[in-house]
Amino acid sequence: MLSVEEINEIQNEIKQYPYPKVACIDALKIVQQHRAWVSDESVSDIAELLGMSAEEVDGIATFYSRIYRQPVGRNIILICDSVSCMIMGYESLYEYLSKKLKIRFGETTSDGRFTILPNSCLGDCDNAPAMMVNNDHFNRLTIEKLDEILDRYK
Amino acid sequence: MERPLTQHIISDTSVRNLENYRKVGGYSCLQKVLKSMTPGEVTNVVKVSNLLGRGGAGFPTGAKWSLVPMDTVKSNLPKYLVCNADEMEPGTFKDRYLLEGNPHQLIEGMIIAAYAIQAEKSYIFLRWAYKKAEKVLRTAIEEAYSAGYLGNNILGSDFNLDMHVHSSAGRYICGEETALLNSLEGKRALPRAKPPYPALNGLFGRPTVVNNVETLSWISHIVEKGAEWFKGLSLTGTGGTKLFGVSGKVRKPGTWELPLGITFRELLEEHAGGMIDGHKFRGALPGGASTDFIVEEHLDVQMDFKTVAAVGSRLGTGTMIVLDDKTCPVSFIHNVEKFFALESCGWCTPCREGLPWVEKMLSSIEEGTGKIEYLDLLSFSAKYMSPGNTFCAHAPGAAEPLQSGLKYFHDDFVKHITDKKCPWR
Numbered sequence: 045m046l047s048v049e050e051i052n053e054i055q056n057e058i059k060q061y062p063y064p065k066v067a068c069i070d071a072l073k074i075v076q077q078h079r080a081w082v083s084d085e086s087v088s089d090i091a092e093l094l095g096m097s098a099e100e101v102d103g104i105a106t107f108y109s110r111i112y113r114q115p116v117g118r119n120i121i122l123i124c125d126s127v128s129c130m131i132m133g134y135e136s137l138y139e140y141l142s143k144k145l146k147i148r149f150g151e152t153t154s155d156g157r158f159t160i161l162p163n164s165c166l167g168d169c170d171n172a173p174a175m176m177v178n179n180d181h182f183n184r185l186t187i188e189k190l191d192e193i194l195d196r197y198k
Numbered sequence: 199m200e201r202p203l204t205q206h207i208i209s210d211t212s213v214r215n216l217e218n219y220r221k222v223g224g225y226s227c228l229q230k231v232l233k234s235m236t237p238g239e240v241t242n243v244v245k246v247s248n249l250l251g252r253g254g255a256g257f258p259t260g261a262k263w264s265l266v267p268m269d270t271v272k273s274n275l276p277k278y279l280v281c282n283a284d285e286m287e288p289g290t291f292k293d294r295y296l297l298e299g300n301p302h303q304l305i306e307g308m309i310i311a312a313y314a315i316q317a318e319k320s321y322i323f324l325r326w327a328y329k330k331a332e333k334v335l336r337t338a339i340e341e342a343y344s345a346g347y348l349g350n351n352i353l354g355s356d357f358n359l360d361m362h363v364h365s366s367a368g369r370y371i372c373g374e375e376t377a378l379l380n381s382l383e384g385k386r387a388l389p390r391a392k393p394p395y396p397a398l399n400g401l402f403g404r405p406t407v408v409n410n411v412e413t414l415s416w417i418s419h420i421v422e423k424g425a426e427w428f429k430g431l432s433l434t435g436t437g438g439t440k441l442f443g444v445s446g447k448v449r450k451p452g453t454w455e456l457p458l459g460i461t462f463r464e465l466l467e468e469h470a471g472g473m474i475d476g477h478k479f480r481g482a483l484p485g486g487a488s489t490d491f492i493v494e495e496h497l498d499v500q501m502d503f504k505t506v507a508a509v510g511s512r513l514g515t516g517t518m519i520v521l522d523d524k525t526c527p528v529s530f531i532h533n534v535e536k537f538f539a540l541e542s543c544g545w546c547t548p549c550r551e552g553l554p555w556v557e558k559m560l561s562s563i564e565e566g567t568g569k570i571e572y573l574d575l576l577s578f579s580a581k582y583m584s585p586g587n588t589f590c591a592h593a594p595g596a597a598e599p600l601q602s603g604l605k606y607f608h609d610d611f612v613k614h615i616t617d618k619k620c621p622w623r
Contacts, residue, residue, distance in 0.1 A: 060362045060364075061384075062402055065384055066382075066383055066384040067384060068384035068385075069364075069366075069367050069381065069384055070364070070384075072367065073365070073367055103386060104384070104385065104386055107369065107386040107387065107543075108366075108367035108368050108369055108387075109367075109368035109369055110326050110366075110367045110368035111367050111368075125533070126288035126289065126487075126533070126537065127288055127289060127487060127519055127530060127533045127534050127537075128288065128289050128445040128446060128519055130525075130529070130530070130533045131445075131446050131447060131519075131520075131521075131522070131525050131530070132445075132446075132447075163327075164288055164537050164540075165286070165287075165288040165289065165290075166327050167285060167290065167291045167294050167325060167327055167328065168291060169288075169289050169290070169291050169443070169445035169451070169517070169519070170291060170443060170444070170445050170451035170452045170453060171451070172445060172451075176327065179329045181327075181329070181330075
């Protein structure tokens with residue numbers, strides 16, 4: 045069931061558009077903001093609120109790369125794997141992170157602390173290599189910087 | 199040298215508020231427009247200025263606006279103005295600078311553009327990763343509402359406009375203007391068939407103009423200072439300065455506002471500081487990942503829409519990705535094609551099937567298991583993903599770095615295949 049807070053936030057978005065189902069992507073983002081990912085139950089709840097079928101909502105949810113339809117860790121690391129970041133060495137950073145956390149792209153650490161995902165691009169090409177952890181941007185990355193950044197996220 | 203768009207951006211950390219924007223003359227153009235200009239007069243100034251869209255395609259902005267019906271037939275109302283702030287092209291980061299640095303310049307431009315086409319609702323479709331820009335924009339829009347620049351009866355006129363930020367949920371295809379409209383309607387971001395063009399049948403089936411951030415940021419300056427002033431800013435007569443950017447192994451990667459028509463060499467050597475020691479220039483994608491390579495022999499070409507097109511590439515977004523001699527060109531192109539393959543919306547066959555095929559061949563060449571006949575197959579694929587063979591511009595964009603890469607780096611491809619390994623590993 046959606047919380048009162050989630051419903052209120054979704055209703056606020058609906059006001060910006062001529063009819064409710066237009067707010068579908070906003071609704072998915074709002075639910076994800078509160079629950080870290082979007083479960084089957086949440087898909088059905090959003091569908092009911094917006095007057096859509098669950099299948100239609102799921103078709104939209106699975107199209108967009110920043111909507112998660114599987115459980116994720118408490119913190120999401122998005123490594124930019126675009127060409128600018130490749131030239132500047134994202135691959136060695138990824139290998140380092142992957143070894144340190146013992147996970148590959150798409151996986152979550154066994155303690156649920158981190159999920160690591162590839163992403164192209166973060167719009168930080170002049171400061172490559174770049175990554176995001178949750179909503180925070182980091183750039184001009186080095187292995188030393190990575191250690192320090194990870195420590196901030198529990 | 200004038201830098202109208204960026205002169206008031208002091209540093210990327212100082213977020214501009216309304217008070218500061220007004221101190222440098224902000225919103226005075228809007229005042230003038232609402233008091234003394236008709237919508238047609240505004241459109242005409244923009245048309246005469248020959249402002250070409252800064253999102254990558256370079257379509258004339260005034261011509262786009264002129265297609266919007268100006269009658270008051272009910273089926274044509276309400277009309278919409280949409281700002282494309284999706285900026286998802288790999289290697290592109292210029293709009294971020296304007297969004298974070300001078301949000302009111304964009305908002306004022308949007309209000310004037312909306313007045314010109316008589317739209318009453320406007321949306322900013324924002325790249326999902328631009329969290330700081332989102333905050334800056336939301337604050338600036340609130341300020342604009344409280345000051346009476348947005349809402350009903352703007353500055354005492356009978357013009358009304360609402361503005362709303364929609365932060366995206368990812369996918370490169372959202373930057374394609376009709377896919378963007380579908381996404382803004384809450385649907386999967388599939389491009390639409392054209393015609394009908396958005397100017398007649400756009401958001402929610404109503405007349406809609408979609409313009410890029412940099413394009414809209416120009417509007418107040420052009421209307422204020424005139425078309426002739428704008429034309430004089432460029433070295434080639436096209437009109438205006440442009441945000442150019444450089445990433446890769448250069449000494450000072452970054453973004454700068456410079457006259458249209460400066461040469462690649464000037465951008466690369468003077469502004470980006472030349473190559474990092476020990477690295478040589480081999481080529482560059484001049485306007486984002488979906489543009490054809492330029493190489494050494496093109497460095498004295500002027501960066502303008504026509505002149506770059508004349509040497510077989512595109513100005514695109516004006517943000518250049520540099521390939522150096524320590525980076526493998528095959529792996530560079532493989533990275534780009536993998537991106538396009540992943541981001542295909544899957545609607546039409548050349549794109550959905552062709553791009554993964556291309557990606558697999560490039561991957562095996564890079565791994566040392568490629569065959570010489572792959573080179574012909576790659577050229578074949580690039581040819582059949584070109585304009586006219588696909589539903590939208592996604593696959594043709596992907597074909598550009600591929601076809602030009604095969605031409606300029608042919609020997610490197612062959613060496614991978616004959617040596618059965620990547621010479622750079």
